[in-house]
Amino acid sequence: MSRKPDILKAAIELFAAKGYHATSTHEIAERAELSEGIIFYYFKTKEHIMLGILEDVFEAYIIGIYDAMEKTDNGWDAIRAYLEFHFRMRRERSTEILCLARDYPSTITNSDSPYNGGVRLYFKRLLELVGSALRQGQEDGTIRDCPVEETAFLIVCTLASFPKFDIIGLAPYTDLDSATEEFIHRVLSPLT
Amino acid sequence: MSRKPDILKAAIELFAAKGYHATSTHEIAERAELSEGIIFYYFKTKEHIMLGILEDVFEAYIIGIYDAMEKTDNGWDAIRAYLEFHFRMRRERSTEILCLARDYPSTITNSDSPYNGGVRLYFKRLLELVGSALRQGQEDGTIRDCPVEETAFLIVCTLASFPKFDIIGLAPYTDLDSATEEFIHRVLSPLT
DNA sequence: AATAAAACTGAGTGAGTACTCAGTTAATAG
DNA sequence: CTATTAACTGAGTACTCACTCAGTTTTATT
Structure with missing residues (x-):
């Protein structure tokens, strides 16, 4: 089961709270309870999120x-x-x-x-x-x-x-x- | 003669062209033809610009x-x-x-x-x-x-x-x- | 001319960050 | 059970960038 939606959900919440630039991919992974690497397995870059x-x-x-x-x-x-x-x-x-x-x-x-x-x-x-x-x-x-x-x-x-x-x-x-x-x-x- | 206005001018032009986050203090100094250090003599942080x-x-x-x-x-x-x-x-x-x-x-x-x-x-x-x-x-x-x-x-x-x-x-x-x-x-x- | 203050330099530095990758685990199919 | 693919890990790495600071030059003052 892909947990791609979890990444998006975490990103949305963090971007909404702090803005795109103030949010690191590390934080997104942390909030989604995943390792940072998987983000770049689903998304080419942070911008693509x-x-x-x-x-x-x-x-x-x-x-x-x-x-x-x-x-x-x-x-x-x-x-x-x-x-x-x-x-x-x-x-x-x-x-x-x-x-x-x-x-x-x-x-x-x-x-x-x-x-x-x-x-x-x-x-x-x-x-x-x-x-x-x-x-x-x-x-x-x-x-x-x-x-x-x-x-x-x-x-x-x-x-x-x-x-x-x-x-x-x-x-x-x-x-x-x-x-x-x-x-x-x-x-x-x-x-x- | 303070060249603070030059810093502001350069910052405005660069922020307008590329946005705040895509502009580095280094570039601002370069465009104003000043060293980077002087920016932080006039402005506490980049945000203050x-x-x-x-x-x-x-x-x-x-x-x-x-x-x-x-x-x-x-x-x-x-x-x-x-x-x-x-x-x-x-x-x-x-x-x-x-x-x-x-x-x-x-x-x-x-x-x-x-x-x-x-x-x-x-x-x-x-x-x-x-x-x-x-x-x-x-x-x-x-x-x-x-x-x-x-x-x-x-x-x-x-x-x-x-x-x-x-x-x-x-x-x-x-x-x-x-x-x-x-x-x-x-x-x-x-x-x- | 001497002094003080303001303006400015340039070579750091350290913290943080996007992104990589070799390797592991889990799911799926034959 | 085996093979194949998909999902995921975690320890990097290369690099950027905001900011510092000791020291120099310029300007203003007396």
Whole structure:
């Protein structure tokens, strides 16, 4: 039985608590109750652990949003489903998300890095999903006319910062979920 | 003549290009054309260099917003002045901002760290500035009724993500400034 | 010119860390 | 039972990097 998942679990918890750079592979092995060598049997480098986590979370995020949106039948409901899913995931997989919000190895996000393709692609897919919901809403009349790509980008931007503020210790609002929904609703609701 | 500014300049450029952790104090000294020892004559640790940069940028940001807001005479104009200043600073001090958007030493943002006070305080001041503009706007009728603190938080969140997306290589919109202003305007404009 | 203080050098050092590898144990298949 | 593969160990190793310090040069002061 491979204990690869144990390594990932330990890494996620440590990265979330202390950040990528402050966590050594030695510590990960210790927490997973394994020897350090086995880490490099499953993962080529320490960076590949991070990359694995990143892919897991992003994949689940994108698929989750897609599924949630599909069950709706107008643009605004699709956006609402997106927001709902986002906040559910934020609650249910908070450790993983915290882990991603902390310090990356800069090679992962750098636009000239081999890994960047991954991150950029995930965000592109996200922007496309949100964009298509906006377009749908503009057709069915549940969302007002506005530049689709820019608006999608700004919505994604708004949600993307939450974990950073969690770490700093701000954002202690009791009901951020519904405040955010209202905020986005005000942006998108058709002029009457 | 102290060449401390040269150290800061070199650090900013390198942190912006490669991130904090991927930059060694040796490289900083090399780029500043100084010996490595002098770095630790001016800065207690490598982290204190980052902290210095952070304070400079945040101080300029907060003061700049304050000054820009003061010249206005209603709430919405204050928010507009804030956005304008934000985008101007984004242009004029892009390297420093890039540097802050990359990987921090996690001790700086961690809510249990001695340095966290700084970052949290700066964001608190920012949230207060934005919040007071919103309140002013609600009184003078240029901004609709909405929960002040949450709305301020969400606006700050929206702007805070931009540099991250710059790094990833998204956000290549030709006119993000005015798209953002419209976006925020739609959130805040009074119901007619 | 003499003195004091500030700015700076450069050669360490020691601690820590990602990663390797030869060899062992456990699981699986024929 | 045997052979093969997969899972795992633990003791390295090579190397980097933040930081130190004794001593030198530059600047400012009287």
